[in-house]
Amino acid sequence: MLFRFSLACILAGAARCLNAQQIVNGQIYTPGIAIVDSPQPNTPLGGDYLQVAIDVSSDGQLQLPPYGSNPKSAIWNITMFLSSYVTGWNFTISNGTASNGNGSLGELMQQEPGSTVKHVNWVWPDCLVGSGPPGNNDSARGLYNISIRQNFRLNGSDEYTIFDLPIHVTNSIPAQSNRPSCASLNNTLWNQSALADSANNFTRIPGTPIQGNGKTGAGGGLGGAGMLDWRTGVHVLWIGATLFMLAL
Numbered sequence: 708m709l710f711r712f713s714l715a716c717i718l719a720g721a722a723r724c725l726n727a728q729q730i731v732n733g734q735i736y737t738p739g740i741a742i743v744d745s746p747q748p749n750t751p752l753g754g755d756y757l758q759v760a761i762d763v764s765s766d767g768q769l770q771l772p773p774y775g776s777n778p779k780s781a782i783w784n785i786t787m788f789l790s791s792y793v794t795g796w797n798f799t800i801s802n803g804t805a806s807n808g809n810g811s812l813g814e815l816m817q818q819e820p821g822s823t824v825k826h827v828n829w830v831w832p833d834c835l836v837g838s839g840p841p842g843n844n845d846s847a848r849g850l851y852n853i854s855i856r857q858n859f860r861l862n863g864s865d866e867y868t869i870f871d872l873p874i875h876v877t878n879s880i881p882a883q884s885n886r887p888s889c890a891s892l893n894n895t896l897w898n899q900s901a902l903a904d905s906a907n908n909f910t911r912i913p914g915t916p917i918q919g920n921g922k923t924g925a926g927g928g929l930g931g932a933g934m935l936d937w938r939t940g941v942h943v944l945w946i947g948a949t950l951f952m953l954a955l
């Protein structure tokens with residue numbers, strides 16, 4: 708049984724569905740090529756780092772860069788932010804240029820060359836130190852989106868998409884001297900309609916193939932076995948933050 712994105716879009720009431728997506732056997736299909744392996748939506752997080760694992764080959768369908776000239780499909784770059792309309796912070800996780808001693812990370816597609824899964828390890832900034840849910844209205848802790856932005860080319864079309872993965876910053880984050888200041892990573896928050904206008908309205912149904920770029924590498928060509936690798940698991944409809952975030 709396959710639930711469609713459009714249903715999630717209607718329920719979420721958002722014109723362009725920045726967060727409605729499908730989860731297939733624990734893998735979160737973004738509106739783009741990348742697949743999020745972890746964390747799962749609405750997970751309580753903390754610890755030393757924020758850790759995010761993304762498969763940039765879409766389970767072996769697309770080869771890693773460097774791509775040949777004029778590829779049919781490619782991920783040009785991925786940026787990531789941790790933002791919250793509740794707390795008013797919008798931190799840079801990666802905008803392509805490392806700064807603050809990796810307080811914000813360099814281009815994610817360039818890290819771990821040869822690995823189809825990129826592991827983001829981002830040191831939580833200082834204002835998130837603490838434990839448990841936010842203690843007062845001025846706390847920086849609480850509800851956030853890991854906002855994943857992909858500049859990519861799929862089947863010959865260039866796209867830019869935004870995918871917001873909701874998390875709860877409610878587990879313990881210990882004080883440490885290597886934590887960057889929150890102010891040094893903060894950016895302006897855009898409203899939802901401005902964000903939707905800035906992005907392409909693109910959905911990707913899990914299981915649809917990606918046109919590759921030739922015969923080299925796993926899934927480099929069109930029609931490889933991996934491309935139609937439908938998992939037999941349950942397809943879970945994820946309606947998104949609006950409903951799940953009600954209970955922190």
Ligand SMILES: *[C@@H]1O[C@H](CO)[C@@H](O)[C@H](O)[C@H]1NC(C)=O
Binds near residue numbers: 713722723908909910
């Ligand atoms: C976005 O795409 C979906 C599916 O293709 C479509 O149903 C929807 O109307 C589109 N929304 C906008 C705002 O273009």
Ligand SMILES: *[C@@H]1O[C@H](CO)[C@@H](O)[C@H](O)[C@H]1NC(C)=O
Binds near residue numbers: 724791792851873949
């Ligand atoms: C997360 O993003 C969704 C849209 O993608 C938005 O509706 C929600 O308010 C955001 N959550 C927070 C905590 O900012």
Ligand SMILES: *[C@@H]1O[C@H](CO)[C@@H](O)[C@H](O)[C@H]1NC(C)=O
Binds near residue numbers: 783784786802803858
């Ligand atoms: C990402 O790729 C797009 C398309 O090639 C480009 O316009 C943009 O400047 C790149 N952004 C970063 C942060 O590298």
Ligand SMILES: *[C@@H]1O[C@H](CO)[C@@H](O)[C@H](O)[C@H]1NC(C)=O
Binds near residue numbers: 808809818
């Ligand atoms: C930042 O990360 C890169 C890639 O992991 C690493 O090569 C570099 O040494 C790091 N820089 C600092 C200051 O930690």
Ligand SMILES: *[C@@H]1O[C@H](CO)[C@@H](O)[C@H](O)[C@H]1NC(C)=O
Binds near residue numbers: 843844
């Ligand atoms: C926190 O915010 C809520 C909702 O805006 C408000 O009702 C409450 O009085 C605030 N609490 C404090 C301590 O300011």
Ligand SMILES: *[C@@H]1O[C@H](CO)[C@@H](O)[C@H](O)[C@H]1NC(C)=O
Binds near residue numbers: 799806891892
């Ligand atoms: C990237 O983010 C860092 C930290 O927020 C900021 O200092 C820097 O100016 C940003 N660079 C670009 C190219 O946006």
Ligand SMILES: *[C@@H]1O[C@H](CO)[C@@H](O)[C@H](O)[C@H]1NC(C)=O
Binds near residue numbers: 895
């Ligand atoms: C983050 O920076 C923006 C832009 O300067 C500012 O409007 C916002 O208040 C800052 N957030 C916090 C929590 O200080």
Ligand SMILES: *[C@@H]1O[C@H](CO)[C@@H](O)[C@H](O)[C@H]1NC(C)=O
Binds near residue numbers: 797898
């Ligand atoms: C957070 O800041 C970045 C960099 O300025 C911006 O591209 C992004 O849209 C902002 N996120 C939100 C939710 O406004």
Ligand SMILES: *[C@@H]1O[C@H](CO)[C@@H](O)[C@H](O)[C@H]1NC(C)=O
Binds near residue numbers: 898899900901
């Ligand atoms: C959203 O932001 C844009 C650009 O800053 C602005 O023109 C628009 O009025 C804002 N929309 C709402 C609903 O606040």
Ligand SMILES: *[C@@H]1O[C@H](CO)[C@@H](O)[C@H](O)[C@H]1NC(C)=O
Binds near residue numbers: 861862911915916929
């Ligand atoms: C990409 O091309 C393949 C093969 O032609 C097709 O099955 C798939 O639906 C296309 N995907 C998109 C998003 O257009």
